[in-house]
Amino acid sequence: MDVIMSVLTPENLLLIFAGVVVGNVFGTIPGLNAPIAVALVLPITFSMETLPAICLIMGLYMGCVSGGLISAILLKIPGTAASIATTFDGYPMAKSGRATEALSYGAFASIFGGIFSSICLLLLAPWLSKMAIGFGPWEYFATATLSLVLVCVMLRGKVLKAFIALCLGLLLKTVGSSPVDGVALRYTFGNYNLESGFNLIVVIIGVFALPEIIHSIKNIHAKVKPMPVKRRLFYLPKLSSIKNNLFTMIRGSILGTFIGILPGMGSGAASLISYSQAKRTSKNPEKFGTGCEEGIYCCESANNATTGGALIPMLSLGVPGDTVTAIIMGALALQGLTPGPLFSMNNEMLFRAIIFSVFVANIFMFLYQITTIRYMAKITEVLKSYLYPWVTVFCVTGVISIKNNVFDLLYLMVFGLIGYILDKNGYPISPFILAFVLGGIIEENLRRSIINYDTFLNAVTTNFGFGSVFVILAALLPIIYGINYIRKERKHGG
Numbered sequence: 001m002d003v004i005m006s007v008l009t010p011e012n013l014l015l016i017f018a019g020v021v022v023g024n025v026f027g028t029i030p031g032l033n034a035p036i037a038v039a040l041v042l043p044i045t046f047s048m049e050t051l052p053a054i055c056l057i058m059g060l061y062m063g064c065v066s067g068g069l070i071s072a073i074l075l076k077i078p079g080t081a082a083s084i085a086t087t088f089d090g091y092p093m094a095k096s097g098r099a100t101e102a103l104s105y106g107a108f109a110s111i112f113g114g115i116f117s118s119i120c121l122l123l124l125a126p127w128l129s130k131m132a133i134g135f136g137p138w139e140y141f142a143t144a145t146l147s148l149v150l151v152c153v154m155l156r157g158k159v160l161k162a163f164i165a166l167c168l169g170l171l172l173k174t175v176g177s178s179p180v181d182g183v184a185l186r187y188t189f190g191n192y193n194l195e196s197g198f199n200l201i202v203v204i205i206g207v208f209a210l211p212e213i214i215h216s217i218k219n220i221h222a223k224v225k226p227m228p229v230k231r232r233l234f235y236l237p238k239l240s241s242i243k244n245n246l247f248t249m250i251r252g253s254i255l256g257t258f259i260g261i262l263p264g265m266g267s268g269a270a271s272l273i274s275y276s277q278a279k280r281t282s283k284n285p286e287k288f289g290t291g292c293e294e295g296i297y298c299c300e301s302a303n304n305a306t307t308g309g310a311l312i313p314m315l316s317l318g319v320p321g322d323t324v325t326a327i328i329m330g331a332l333a334l335q336g337l338t339p340g341p342l343f344s345m346n347n348e349m350l351f352r353a354i355i356f357s358v359f360v361a362n363i364f365m366f367l368y369q370i371t372t373i374r375y376m377a378k379i380t381e382v383l384k385s386y387l388y389p390w391v392t393v394f395c396v397t398g399v400i401s402i403k404n405n406v407f408d409l410l411y412l413m414v415f416g417l418i419g420y421i422l423d424k425n426g427y428p429i430s431p432f433i434l435a436f437v438l439g440g441i442i443e444e445n446l447r448r449s450i451i452n453y454d455t456f457l458n459a460v461t462t463n464f465g466f467g468s469v470f471v472i473l474a475a476l477l478p479i480i481y482g483i484n485y486i487r488k489e490r491k492h493g494g
Contacts (some may be wrong), residue, residue: 006051006349006353007356007357011052012052012055015056015059016357016364017364019041019057019059019361020060020062020063020361020365021063022041022059023061023065023066024067024369025067027065027068029071034060034065034323034324035324035327035433036205036212036391038057038327039208040209040391040395042201042398043201043397043398045057045335046334050335055357055361057328058354059364061307061324061328062304062364065110065267066300069083070373073091073094073099073106076091082267082270083271083299083303084272085271085272085295086106088275089288089290089292089295089296090106090296093291093296096291098291100235101293102291103235103373104237104370105237105296106296107369107373108237108366109297109300110304110369111304111362113252113301113302114307114358114361115362116257116308117253117257117305117306117309118308118355120308120309120312121312121358125311125315125344125351128312128313128317129316129341129342129345135340136467137445137449138449138452138453138468139467139470140318140340141441141471142466142467143319143470144441146474147313147319147434147438148438148442148474149478150262151431159481161427164427165427165428166431166432168432168435169435170436170439174186174443175187175188175194176197177196179443179447180448193405199403202411202415203436204327205412206416206419207433209416210395210413210420211416211419234371235369235373245297248278248298248301249298251298252297252299252301253301255273255274256302256306257305257306257308260306260307260311260312260321260322261313262321267303267306270305270306271299271302274301274302275298277298278295279295306322308358315351315355317340319438320437323430326434326438327433330437395412396412
């Protein structure tokens with residue numbers, strides 16, 4: 001009860017609601033997304049208590065993922081990657097004059113998937129934390145390493161580019177003083193500003209926000225005209241529609257939660273996989289792509305279920321499930337907290353309060369969407385010539401507020417250029433960010449393992465358990481993928 005009351009204070013409820021509103025705006029506007037939204041508010045959380053800061057961030061996270069359905073349905077432009085598959089049936093339904101129905105289906109499926117994954121978070125995160133309580137440095141190193149390898153291997157068609165982005169993230173994480181001993185200075189080139197390494201917030205804002213602004217300059221004066229939306233007090237689907245698609249939402253939520261747990265997969269992948277699965281098992285697969293309500297239910301339940309799924313490994317193992325949870329890990333670190341197996345034991349009240357704040361954020365998201373859909377649709381008409389200058393101002397102000405150091409602005413521009421080059425050439429950003437977040441954990445725990453077992457080989461053989469199994473898997477997965485890729489190429493060549 002104390003946990004529930006700590007979240008249900010007027011301040012925290014207001015922050016969750018504010019996060020949901022701002023998150024929906026960022027999700028609705030194509031080009032803005034959850035990582036950018038969370039990164040921009042991180043400087044604001046410096047002066048806040050831990051729980052209020054988390055309430056604001058969770059509201060943003062839930063709001064962003066769901067907000068993308070509005071532009072996806074009305075414009076055929078997914079506001080976020082999570083809503084790519086929603087366009088397949090949402091836009092045809094809107095074109096046929098059923099925009100209101102499509103938006104109501106998406107809103108209901110969103111809360112269904114979000115609540116489902118929140119229950120999984122409540123049940124699985126404490127259990128995983130207890131299971132991992134005996135983790136030593138070797139197990140931490142193995143878990144983080146396997147997570148990064150899985151991120152790359154699962155990006156079909158971009159595996160090599162993903163590994164290159166991953167290595168770049170790990171390399172840039174080594175800038176500054178060495179971990180454990182803190183004696184050696186690496187890649188500082190005599191500049192004292194680099195002795196503490198690159199700030200995570202600056203890196204995230206640079207890699208995500210600035211490249212998107214640069215991309216959007218060519219279309220800065222473009223205008224859009226969304227589909228007309230009928231005026232209603234509440235936008236709710238019919239009970240018969242919910243009943244007919246209940247199994248579809250359950251299946252999509254299970255898929256989304258599982259995919260959310262897997263590092264680097266993300267809500268976009270969950271949405272697409274759920275859509276293809278629903279189409280394959282449907283009694284009327286020919287209706288998919290023509291304005292089928294099942295196509296909306298399966299996508300939106302899956303992509304919103306990834307939020308709770310991605311928080312499970314972050315809270316219980318200290319391994320982020322996606323880019324946003326990697327940023328949330330950074331937010332907790334700024335508050336002096338380290339997610340992982342001991343987090344739930346040392347901060348039990350906060351741990352449960354975070355989970356409960358996810359429940360509340362999903363409920364607020366649903367209530368907000370069913371009452372304001374027609375107003376949110378107007379946001380898609382905002383000229384980017386007004387929008388992006390303000391986003392740029394927030395980026396610069398947020399970076400300056402961290403340390404009041406002009407040098408941070410210099411490497412903000414450098415990381416903006418890095419993000420632009422990676423994105424322009426088809427290199428995925430998620431492995432880069434996850435490597436930057438987990439790089440410190442990997443290096444520190446590898447060094448501690450070598451100190452304990454003299455050599456890396458001794459660590460593998462002497463402490464053989466699931467940690468060593470994870471390391472072996474991390475080494476074998478790229479090899480297996482490479483062999484399969486060569487076989488496919490030879491078949492096509494033959």
